[in-house]
Amino acid sequence: MANTEAEEKPVMIVGIDDSDHSFYALEWTLDHFLASSAPNTPFKLIVVHSKPSPTSAIGFAGPGAADVYPFVDSDLKKIAARVVEKAKELCHSKSVRSG
Structure with a gap:
């Protein structure tokens, strides 16, 4: 049995x-x-990005907040996807492969 900790x-x-x-x-x-x-x-290397919740990004509650929530959530997902893609491209440009 190989010692995986050493590897x-x-x-x-x-x-x-x-x-x-x-x-x-x-x-x-x-x-x-x-x-x-x-x-x-x-x-x-582990690259970590945390997408904030729409509730924390909106920063207010009250009338209309529920209407805005899906749009804010969609924008936050798009931003997170861009961040991840940019990180992958940067790693690739430096010849650091993902695994």
């Missing part, structure tokens, strides 16, 4: 949002810890 790489987690600062941090991490040693990187 596992340390995990590096980078949290991102849709800001330029966030993507700069991801790019910096890729440049300094992952891309230079690809494909034999010493780390496993």
Whole structure:
């Protein structure tokens, strides 16, 4: 039976949002810890993005809030999809493959 713990790489987690600062941090991490040693990187990278709830994004309650909720939720899903796609493209451009 193989010792899988010895074979596992340390995990590096980078949290991102849709800001330029966030993507700069991801790019910096890729440049300094992952891309230079690809494909034999010493780390496993996990990129995390959290989509806020529509309730927190609306920030108010009252008449009309229920009408706005589906639109806000749809916009938040689109933003989250763009963030994830941009992160994938950045990783790909640095020759860091997803796994």
